[in-house]
Each structure stands twice: as structure tokens, then as C-alpha cells.
Amino acid sequence: MNFVEEMKNKAREYQNSLVLPEGTEERTVVAAAKIVAEKLAKKVTLLGKKEDVEKVASSKGVSLEGIDIINPEASEWLDDFGKEYYELRKDKINKKTGQPEVTPESAREYILKDPLSFGAMMVRLGKADAMVSGALSATADLLRAGLKIIKTAPGTSTASSCFVMDTHDKKWGKDGYLIFADCAVNPTPTSEQLADIAMDSAKSCRDLLGAEPAVAMLSFSSKGSGGKLPDVLKVQEAVKIVKEKAPDLLLDGELQADASLIPEVTAKKAPGSPITGKVNTLIFPSLEAGNIGYKLVQRFAGADAYGPILQGFAKPISDLSRGCTSDEIVVTSAITLVQAGPNKN
Numbered sequence: 001m002n003f004v005e006e007m008k009n010k011a012r013e014y015q016n017s018l019v020l021p022e023g024t025e026e027r028t029v030v031a032a033a034k035i036v037a038e039k040l041a042k043k044v045t046l047l048g049k050k051e052d053v054e055k056v057a058s059s060k061g062v063s064l065e066g067i068d069i070i071n072p073e074a075s076e077w078l079d080d081f082g083k084e085y086y087e088l089r090k091d092k093i094n095k096k097t098g099q100p101e102v103t104p105e106s107a108r109e110y111i112l113k114d115p116l117s118f119g120a121m122m123v124r125l126g127k128a129d130a131m132v133s134g135a136l137s138a139t140a141d142l143l144r145a146g147l148k149i150i151k152t153a154p155g156t157s158t159a160s161s162c163f164v165m166d167t168h169d170k171k172w173g174k175d176g177y178l179i180f181a182d183c184a185v186n187p188t189p190t191s192e193q194l195a196d197i198a199m200d201s202a203k204s205c206r207d208l209l210g211a212e213p214a215v216a217m218l219s220f221s222s223k224g225s226g227g228k229l230p231d232v233l234k235v236q237e238a239v240k241i242v243k244e245k246a247p248d249l250l251l252d253g254e255l256q257a258d259a260s261l262i263p264e265v266t267a268k269k270a271p272g273s274p275i276t277g278k279v280n281t282l283i284f285p286s287l288e289a290g291n292i293g294y295k296l297v298q299r300f301a302g303a304d305a306y307g308p309i310l311q312g313f314a315k316p317i318s319d320l321s322r323g324c325t326s327d328e329i330v331v332t333s334a335i336t337l338v339q340a341g342p343n344k345n
Contacts, residue, residue: 003166003177003306004331007208011040011337016129018333021119022136023048023069026056031329033062040334042343045070045128047115072111072118081121082108088149116141120149123315129340132333134320143185146310146317153314155245158196161185162204163294163307172261173280174211179204180282180297183290184308194238198283199246200311205281207339208309214278216260217242217253219285222269226254235285250275257282257293309335316340 018035022028023046032044045068046053057064072078086107094101102110111117116137122128133142143159152159162181170176181201186193194217202213219226219235226232235254242251252260252275259269263277270276284290298305310318316339318332 003164003208003304004334006210007331007334007338008038008040011334012038014337014340014342015042016337016340016343017041017043017045017127018337019045019047019119019122019128019131020329020333021047021115021131021133023115024052024056025135026060027324027326027329028135029053029056029064030060030062030326031333032067033057033064034326034330035333036066038330040330041337043068043128045122047072047119049073072115075118077122077125077127078108078112081111081118081125084121084125085111085117085149114145116145117149120145120317123317124149124151129343130316130318130333130336132318132320132329132336134318135322135324135329139184139319142317142319143310146313150317151314152312153200156196156200156312158189158193158200159185159310159312160189160193160197160200161308161310162201163305164208164309165294165297166304166306167297167301168303169301174205174209177209177211178280178282179209179213180284180290180294181311182284182287183294185287185310187287189286191234191237191241194235194283194285195241195245196312198238198242198251198281199249201281201283202246202249202251204309204311204339207341208335209280211280213250213281214275215242215249215251215281215283216255216275216279217251217283217285218257218260218289219254220256221254222256222259223254225256225269231285250278253283306331306335309339311339 018041049071050069089102092101119131160182161184165178167176205213221232239253252273258265266276297303316336318336
């Protein structure tokens with residue numbers, strides 16, 4: 001069974017609910033119908049005026065049966081969402097004006113005008129278990145809504161991303177699958193952020209690959225071979241932080257890529273490493289390295305790259321490429337629904 005099939009099967013089993021804020025975007029409407037048809041979610045909600053959503057569905061020849069449509073302007077939740085947003089932001093000061101960022105009235109208006117924030121509030125307050133957007137919206141807009149409303153998970157202050165890499169070669173990772181992070185969000189992470197990324201990627205490894213994580217913190221240096229350069233020390237400090245916060249996590253670093261993946265090289269460059277021959281999660285020292293790394297593996301090795309999958313949030317949200325297909329929205333939705341875990345209701 002491949003990764004996509006595994007995610008869809010888990011989504012069917014978990015039966016979580018999904019909100020798609022870009023409810024009048026045609027690929028999103030088509031994807032919503034497919035999600036319902038494949039029974040990947042307990043409930044699918046599209047945001048938008050009913051007549052506008054119906055017009056799109058009619059033009060694409062898809063049924064809206066089984067899909068909830070919520071118009072934020074007419075929603076019974078709007079006042080409560082505005083009050084919640086005000087409570088979240090009332091102590092924030094606008095740096096340009098020196099005035100409070102929100103008032104009770106402007107908070108309600110903000111939620112009304114921004115579908116991503118309305119969707120994020122649905123997730124925050126348990127009206128949906130997960131949210132997917134990005135077919136129309138920029139990544140920055142989704143991250144802003146997530147960070148302001150959903151917040152980061154307890155124990156982490158860093159939102160990040162990972163890719164699931166299917167190398168099609170079972171000698172790597174978990175049956176050919178590895179987690180690569182962070183390849184899409186944090187350009188120059190600090191030691192503290194790298195530590196958060198490592199721990200959140202370990203959780204992604206458990207949730208998405210069903211494997212106990214074995215994490216390598218990557219560098220151009222192995223165990224101090226690069227000297228005392230700042231980029232080396234940053235990774236070394238991140239390793240210390242993780243070992244203090246999550247002492248039971250199987251992790252080692254700083255390591256060069258070959259020292260983390262090839263047991264014979266590990267034996268020479270990091271003798272006695274606890275992750276020898278076990279690595280399934282690679283943490284890159286910067287966005288530059290991570291983005292280059294996953295694309296090289298994707299192109300040279302013919303690997304499939306699933307992501308970026310956002311992690312570190314208190315509840316799951318996911319971003320899409322603005323060039324995505326409806327099928328890609330379905331796959332991303334399945335992954336995000338799985339991140340929410342088994343439905344306990």
C-alpha cells in the first residue's frame with residue numbers, strides 16, 4: 001500500500017471533520033465532492049454564499065450532497081468568533097499607530113472579511129477538526145491565520161513543515177519513506193526552533209509513517225569536525241535542547257548526510273551513534289538546505305515528495321500550491337485529517 005492509500009484509509013477510519021475556506025474556488029468544490037464520495041471525513045464544510053457555491057458546483061457537474069455550506073455573513077457563530085478573536089488579540093498593539101490592534105467591533109469585522117480566519121476559528125473552537133486552503137490564498141495568509149487563532153501546540157513555539165519522501169527503495173527510512181524538515185517555512189531557524197522542528201517532525205513520523213522516529217540533525221559537520229563555526233554550534237545546541245526536553249527521543253547530531261544514513265560512514269564519523277542504520281527523519285539546518293535537499297532527492301532519485309505538511313500547530317491546518325489539482329487537494333485533506341488523530345466523539 002502506498003502513502004496516499006494509507007492516508008486515505010486512516011482518514012476513513014478516523015472520521016474527522018474538515019473545513020475548506022475557499023468554498024467558491026472550483027478545484028476546491030470538486031475536491032469537496034470527492035472527499036465526501038470517498039468517505040474521508042465525517043463532515044466537509046465549504047465557506048461562501050450558498051448560491052455562489054452552487055453555481056460553481058453546477059458548472060463543474062458535481063453534487064453538493066453531504067457538504068455543509070456556511071456563509072460567514074449569516075453564520076450564527078460570527079459574534080462568538082469575533083469575541084474570541086478579540087480576547088486573543090486585545091493586548092496586541094499596532095506598531096505603526098501605537099493603538100490597540102483590535103476593538104470588539106473590528107475583531108468581528110476581521111473574522112467576517114477573512115475566510116481563512118473564520119475557518120481557523122472553526123478549528124480552534126471545535127466546529128471542525130482540520131482546515132485546508134491555499135488554492136487561492138498565499139502561504140503567508142494561512143500561516144497568519146493559524147498563528148493568530150489556532151496557535152502553536154503546547155511545548156513548541158515554532159510552526160514548521162515537513163515533506164514525506166517516498167524513495168521507492170525500502171533500504172531507506174521506514175520501508176522507503178522518510179520525513180524531511182523544514183523545507184518550506186523557516187529560512188534561518190535558531191537552535192531553539194531547530195529543536196522544536198525536530199520534536200514536531202518526530203511526531204509527524206509517528207502520525208504519518210506509523211514508525212518510531214530516528215532523527216538525524218544534519219550539518220556539513222559531524223561531531224565537531226567543522227570546528228566552532230556558528231552554523232555548527234547552532235545544530236549542536238539544538239541537539240542539547242532536544243535531549244533535555246525529550247530525552248527518550250532517538251536522535252543524534254550534528255551529522256553529515258552520509259554519516260546519518262550509511263552505517264559504514266556512521267561508524268567512522270560518529271562511532272556508537274544510537275541511530276546507526278535506523279534514520280527515518282532528517283532535520284536540515286536551514287530552509288535553503290532543506291528545500292534543495294528534498295528537490296535533489298525528488299529529481300535524481302525519482303522520489304515522490306508529499307507536502308509541505310504543516311506541523312507545530314495546536315490543531316492541523318495545511319497549505320496548498322496555487323497550481324494544485326483537485327486530486328492534490330483531496331490528498332492534502334486526507335493527510336490533514338489524519339494529523340487530527342482518531343475522532344474521540
